Amino acid sequence: MFKTDDKIIEICMAISFLIVTMYGVMMFFDPNYILSRYDSGTNPDEYTMLVFITWFGMFNLGAAAGIIYMGYKGLDRAYFAYVIPLLVLLIYWNLSPAEQSGNYTGVTLLSINLLALLIARYRSGFGNPFNIPKADQMWGVSDGITKGLLWLALIGQSVNVLIYIVDPGNLINNTGFLEMSANAQHFAFGMMLISIAWIITLLFQLRTGLSMTMVVVALVISTLWWVLAMNFLIANNFETEGGNMLLAVTININFFASLIIFFRNQSNF
Numbered sequence: 001m002f003k004t005d006d007k008i009i010e011i012c013m014a015i016s017f018l019i020v021t022m023y024g025v026m027m028f029f030d031p032n033y034i035l036s037r038y039d040s041g042t043n044p045d046e047y048t049m050l051v052f053i054t055w056f057g058m059f060n061l062g063a064a065a066g067i068i069y070m071g072y073k074g075l076d077r078a079y080f081a082y083v084i085p086l087l088v089l090l091i092y093w094n095l096s097p098a099e100q101s102g103n104y105t106g107v108t109l110l111s112i113n114l115l116a117l118l119i120a121r122y123r124s125g126f127g128n129p130f131n132i133p134k135a136d137q138m139w140g141v142s143d144g145i146t147k148g149l150l151w152l153a154l155i156g157q158s159v160n161v162l163i164y165i166v167d168p169g170n171l172i173n174n175t176g177f178l179e180m181s182a183n184a185q186h187f188a189f190g191m192m193l194i195s196i197a198w199i200i201t202l203l204f205q206l207r208t209g210l211s212m213t214m215v216v217v218a219l220v221i222s223t224l225w226w227v228l229a230m231n232f233l234i235a236n237n238f239e240t241e242g243g244n245m246l247l248a249v250t251i252n253i254n255f256f257a258s259l260i261i262f263f264r265n266q267s268n269f
Contacts, residue, residue, distance in 0.1 A: 003074035009123050012116040013067055013075075016083075019113045020063040027057025028224070037103055045179040048172070052187035054228070059194060062221035069216045073269070078211030080121045080129075081204040086197035087114040093190050097183075132207055140209020146264055149257045150210070153218075154202040156250065157195045164192040175244040177232075210261075212269040219258040226255035 001010055027034055031053035035046065066079050091110045098104045121129070139147050163170050171188050172178045205211050229251050 001071045004124075006123055009075070009120045012120040013070070015116040016113050016120075017064055017067045019109050020060045020067070023109075024057050024060030024064055027053050028061060029057075031057065037101070037105070045181050045184060047177070048179045048181065048184045049187070051178060052184065052191075055225070056187075056190070058221050058224040058228075061224065062217040065220040066213050066217040069213050073213070075120070075124050075126075076211050076213035077124075077126050077208065078201055078204055079213045079217070080117060080124075080126075082197055082201035082214060082217070084114065084117055084121065085200050086194065087117070089193040089197065090190070093186075093193055096186065132204065134207055135209040138206055140205070141265065141268075143264055146210065146261050149261055150202065150205070152253070153257065154199065154206070156253070157198045157202065160195040161192055161199065164188065164195075171244070171247070175247060177243075210265060212262075212266060215258065215262050215265065218254070219262050222251070222254040222258045225251050 002013060004010070031050045034053050035049050063083060066076075066083075070076055070079060087110055091107060091114065094106045094110060098107045139150050141147060168185065168188065169180060171191065172180050172184050178184060201211070201214055205214065229248065
C-alpha cells in the first residue's frame with residue numbers, strides 16, 4: 001500500500017486513517033456524542049453546536065478519503081502540506097474546550113495523528129518540506145477550466161479568512177439557523193483555520209502542480225456538504241428565509257467545481 005515497502009509508513013498512515021475515520025463517523029453521524037463529551041456546562045446553543053460538529057465531521061471523512069486514495073496511488077506531498085498545518089492549528093484550537101471540560105482526548109488523538117503523519121512524511125523520501133519543486137506551468141495543468149476553478153478556490157478560501165478577520169461573527173450572524181454564543185464563535189474560528197490549511201495546500205499546488213489526492217478530499221467534503229444542504233432544504237419545504245446566501249453559493253460552487261476538476265483530470269493521474 002502507498003506504493004512503499006516501508007511498514008512504518010504503512011502503520012503510521014493506518015493510525016492516521018483510524019483516527020480521522022473514527023472522528024468523521026462520530027461527528028457526522030452522531031454529533032450528540034461529541035457534544036456530550038465537551039459540554040463545559042455553559043449551556044451552549046445545542047442545535048448550532050451540532051451543525052458545526054457535523055461540518056467538522058465532513059472534513060475528517062474527506063481526510064480519510066484522501067488516505068484511501070493514496071493507499072492505491074501512493075503518498076502525495078500535497079496531502080501532508082494540507083493536513084500537517086491543519087493538525088497544528090486544530091491542536092491549538094482544541095486546547096480551550098479541553099481546558100474547560102477537562103477532556104483532553106481530542107488533543108491527545110490529534111497529537112498522535114500529527115506525530116504519525118510527521119513520521120510518515122519524514123520516511124517518505126520527499127525530502128526537505130521547504131524545498132518545493134516548481135511545475136512547468138502554474139497548477140501543473142494546461143486545462144484552462146481547471147486552472148480557473150483552482151484560482152477561484154484559492155480566492156474563495158482567502159475571502160473566507162478575510163471575512164472572519166474583519167467580522168468574526170459574520171458566518172453565524174448571517175445564517176438564520178445558527179445562534180451566536182461563545183462556543184459557536186469558537187467553532188467559526190475553527191472553520192477559518194480550515195480555510196488557512198486549504199490556502200496552504202492550494203498555494204503548494206499552484207507551484208508544484210494539481211494533486212488528485214486533494215481533489216478527492218475536496219470532492220468528498222463538498223459532496224457531503226451539498227447533500228446536507230439539500231436535505232436541509234427538503235426538510236424545510238425549500239423555505240430559504242433566514243438562510244445565508246453566501247454560504248449557499250459557496251456550497252454549490254465547491255460541489256460542482258470539485259466534480260468538474262475531478263472528471264477533467266482523473267484520467268491523467
